[in-house]
Amino acid sequence: MKGKSGVKSVAEINEKIREGNVCVVTAEEMKEIVEELGAERAAREVDVVTTGTFGAMCSTGVFLNFGHSDPPIRMQRVWLNDVEAYTGIAAVDAYLGATQQSEKSQEYGGAHVIQGLVRGEEVELKATSRGTDCYPEKEVNTTITIDDLNFAEMVNPRNAYQRYNAATNSSNRVLRTYMGTLLPNFGNVSFAGCGEISPLINDPEFRTIGIGTRIFLCGAKGYIIGHGTQHCPGYATLMVKAPLKQMSPEFMRAAYMPGYGVTMFVGLGIPIPVLDADMAEKLAVRDEEIKTKIIDFGVQRRDRPVVREVTYAELKSGRVEINGEEVRVSPLSSVYMARKIMDELKDRILKGEFLLSEPVERLKEGEPMKPLRVVTRLVKSVMNEAITVHPETDVRSAARLMIEKGLNHLPVVDERGVLVGIITSWDVAKAVASGKTGKVGEIMTKRVITTHPNDAVEVAARKMEAHDISALPVVDENGRVLGIVTSEDLSKLLAR
Amino acid sequence: MLFKLKFDSKAVKKPVISMVTLKTSALINIIRAEVGPRRGELIVEVEDSLADEVENSFRELGVDVCRLKKKVERSDECVHCGACLSICPVEAIVIGERGEIVFLDNCVLCGNCVGVCPVKALSLPV
Numbered sequence: 001m002k003g004k005s006g007v008k009s010v011a012e013i014n015e016k017i018r019e020g021n022v023c024v025v026t027a028e029e030m031k032e033i034v035e036e037l038g039a040e041r042a043a044r045e046v047d048v049v050t051t052g053t054f055g056a057m058c059s060t061g062v063f064l065n066f067g068h069s070d071p072p073i074r075m076q077r078v079w080l081n082d083v084e085a086y087t088g089i090a091a092v093d094a095y096l097g098a099t100q101q102s103e104k105s106q107e108y109g110g111a112h113v114i115q116g117l118v119r120g121e122e123v124e125l126k127a128t129s130r131g132t133d134c135y136p137e138k139e140v141n142t143t144i145t146i147d148d149l150n151f152a153e154m155v156n157p158r159n160a161y162q163r164y165n166a167a168t169n170s171s172n173r174v175l176r177t178y179m180g181t182l183l184p185n186f187g188n189v190s191f192a193g194c195g196e197i198s199p200l201i202n203d204p205e206f207r208t209i210g211i212g213t214r215i216f217l218c219g220a221k222g223y224i225i226g227h228g229t230q231h232c233p234g235y236a237t238l239m240v241k242a243p244l245k246q247m248s249p250e251f252m253r254a255a256y257m258p259g260y261g262v263t264m265f266v267g268l269g270i271p272i273p274v275l276d277a278d279m280a281e282k283l284a285v286r287d288e289e290i291k292t293k294i295i296d297f298g299v300q301r302r303d304r305p306v307v308r309e310v311t312y313a314e315l316k317s318g319r320v321e322i323n324g325e326e327v328r329v330s331p332l333s334s335v336y337m338a339r340k341i342m343d344e345l346k347d348r349i350l351k352g353e354f355l356l357s358e359p360v361e362r363l364k365e366g367e368p369m370k371p372l373r374v375v376t377r378l379v380k381s382v383m384n385e386a387i388t389v390h391p392e393t394d395v396r397s398a399a400r401l402m403i404e405k406g407l408n409h410l411p412v413v414d415e416r417g418v419l420v421g422i423i424t425s426w427d428v429a430k431a432v433a434s435g436k437t438g439k440v441g442e443i444m445t446k447r448v449i450t451t452h453p454n455d456a457v458e459v460a461a462r463k464m465e466a467h468d469i470s471a472l473p474v475v476d477e478n479g480r481v482l483g484i485v486t487s488e489d490l491s492k493l494l495a496r
Numbered sequence: 497m498l499f500k501l502k503f504d505s506k507a508v509k510k511p512v513i514s515m516v517t518l519k520t521s522a523l524i525n526i527i528r529a530e531v532g533p534r535r536g537e538l539i540v541e542v543e544d545s546l547a548d549e550v551e552n553s554f555r556e557l558g559v560d561v562c563r564l565k566k567k568v569e570r571s572d573e574c575v576h577c578g579a580c581l582s583i584c585p586v587e588a589i590v591i592g593e594r595g596e597i598v599f600l601d602n603c604v605l606c607g608n609c610v611g612v613c614p615v616k617a618l619s620l621p622v
Contacts, residue, residue, distance in 0.1 A: 054575065055577075056577075056614065180579045180612060180614070181579070181583060181611075181612040183582075183583070187582075188582035188583065189582065190579070190582065253573065253575045253615050254615070255614035255615050256614060256615075256616070257614050258611060258612055258613075258614070263614070265575050265577065265614075265615070318581065318590075318591065327582075328581065328582035328587075329581070329582055330578050330579050330580070330581040330582040330583070331577065331578040331579075331581070331591075332577055332578065332579055332614075333577065334575050334576045334577045334578070334595070335576075335591075335595035336575075336576035336594055336595035336596045336597070337575055337576060338595075339594060339595055
C-alpha cells in the first residue's frame with residue numbers, strides 16, 4: 001500500500017489472494033463500509049468488491065463444434081431438439097442463439113437446449129447438407145450430450161446492461177412483451193437490472209471492467225471480450241464468453257416470456273478491484289442515485305414516450321406513482337440470485353480459486369444508438385375522408401348513403417364532430433332484417449376501436465387483426481373524426 | 497379452508513351453496529366458479545372451524561369435495577425474478593429479506609401469476 005489513498009495494483013491484489021489475506025466484500029457490504037469509514041479508508045481496507053446480476057438476457061448463445069461423422073458431412077442446416085442453429089461457418093460448427101424458437105413449440109427454444117446441455121440431458125441433433133466431394137454425407141440424425149461436444153463456448157453479444165428502461169402500458173389492452181405482461185391503463189410497471197449491485201454501475205468509467213477482465217458467467221470462469229452491441233452512454237453493455245462445460249445449471253435458466261418468446265436468465269458476476277479512493281467512492285453508488293425512465297409500451301413505435309423518470313430505489317420499493325396513482329412494480333431481474341452470485345464469487349476469491357485480471361484494453365465510452373432507417377408509412381398518408389352520420393340520422397338514409405358512396409362503414413359523430421359510434425353495412429342489414437329501421441343511434445356500435453393519424457400503418461393493421469374488424473376511424477386527441485382507414489386501403493398498400 | 501367442489505348433472509341443478517349456508521350458518525366465499533348445464537366446478541373459502549361440517553353437508557347433497565392447499569405451488573425452477581409480483585390482484589406475492597419471492601397466505605388461487613411466470617415454476621394446486 002502506498003500513496004495518499006492506498007493505491008493498489010491488480011497484481012498486488014492477486015498476490016494477497018494467493019497468500020490468503022485478501023479482503024473481499026460484496027457490493028452491498030461495500031456501500032455500508034464506505035458510508036461508515038469514508039472512501040479513503042474503505043479503499044485501504046477493501047481489496048475486491050464482487051458485483052452481480054441475474055436477468056433475462058436475450059443476446060445469449062453458444063458456439064458448438066460437433067466433430068466429424070463418418071462419412072463426413074458439411075452441416076448446412078442444424079437442429080438441436082428442433083431448434084435451428086446458425087451454420088454459415090465451418091463444416092461442423094454452429095451458433096445456437098438463446099431466443100431461436102423450436103419449429104414445434106414457440107415456448108421452447110435455444111435457451112432450453114443450452115440449459116439441457118448444461119444439465120447433462122441428451123439432445124437430438126439433426127443436420128442436413130447437399131453433399132460435396134469432401135463432405136459426401138447428406139443427413140445426420142443422432143443424440144448428443146455436452147460430453148460429446150468437442151467445443152461448447154457461450155458467447156453473448158450483449159449482456160449485463162448497466163441500467164435498463166422500465167416499462168408500462170397506457171393502452172386499453174394487456175400487452176405481452178419482452179418486459180413481461182403489462183396490464184392495461186398503467187396497471188403495472190416492470191423493470192430489469194439489479195441497480196446498485198450491477199457490475200457496470202459500480203465502475204462507470206470502465207477503469208477495471210474492460211476487454212480481458214475475468215468474470216463469473218453462469219458458474220464458469222469467463223472473460224469480457226468487448227463492449228456489447230447497443231453499448232451507449234449510461235446504458236453500457238458487455239460482450240462476454242465462457243466455456244459451457246464449466247457452467248452450473250443453478251446460475252442460468254431458460255425462460256419463455258408469455259406471448260413474446262424464448263429468452264434466457266443469465267447469471268453474471270464481476271469482481272472489481274478497489275484501486276484507490278476514487279473507485280471506492282464509485283462503488284458506494286446507491287439505488288437512490290441510479291435513474292432510469294419508465295417507457296410507455298402502449299405506443300407501438302420505436303420512440304416510445306417517456307412516462308416519467310424514476311430511480312431504482314423507487315422501482316425496488318414495489319410501487320411507483322404514475323399520474324397520481326400508485327402502480328405496482330415487477331422486477332424481472334433476480335436480486336436474490338445476484339446476491340448468490342456475489343457471495344459465490346467472493347467465496348471463490350477467498351479460497352484462491354479466482355484471480356483478477358487487468359483489462360488489456362479499456363471499453364470505449366460508447367455512442368448514442370443510431371436508429372434503423374426504414375420507410376414508415378403513417379395512417380394519415382393512407383386514410384380516406386370519412387363520410388359520417390349523426391345518431392339521429394335514420395337507418396334508411398344511412399343505408400342509401402352507403403350504397404351511393406360504396407361504403408361499408410359510417411362513423412357516427414355528434415354535432416362537434418366527436419366520434420360516438422360506428423355502423424357497418426352488416427349492422428344495417430341486421431336492422432332491416434329485424435325491422436329495426438329507426439335511428440342510427442339505436443343500432444350503432446358504441447365502443448369503437450380507433451387509430452391516430454401519426455400511428456404507423458402496421459399498428460393500425462395489428463389493431464384490425466386483433467379485433468377482427470375491417471376499418472378504423474382516425475381520430476385526433478379530442479376524439480374528432482379526421483378520416484377512416486380500411487383493410488382494403490392497407491391491402492392496396494401491400495400490393496404496390 | 498379452501499374447497500374445490502365438483503357438481504355432477506344432478507347436484508348442479510340444486511342451490512347447493514345456499515342450502516349448505518342455511519344448514520350450517522357458515523359464510524361461504526366463492527373464489528372461482530365455472531358452472532355449465534351438466535356440471536360445475538367451484539372454489540370456495542370457508543372458516544376453518546366450520547370446515548368439517550360444511551364438507552359433510554356438501555357431500556350429503558351429492559357434491560364431490562376436495563380440500564385445497566391454500567397457495568399457488570412453486571417448483572425449484574423459480575429464480576425469484578418477480579415477474580408475478582405486480583400481477584397479483586390481492587398482493588399475496590412479496591419480496592423477502594434476501595430478495596426472495598414469498599407467497600403469502602392471502603392467495604385466492606386466481607391463477608394470474610401462473611400465466612406470467614417466465615420459467616413455468618407456478619401451478620394451481622389440484
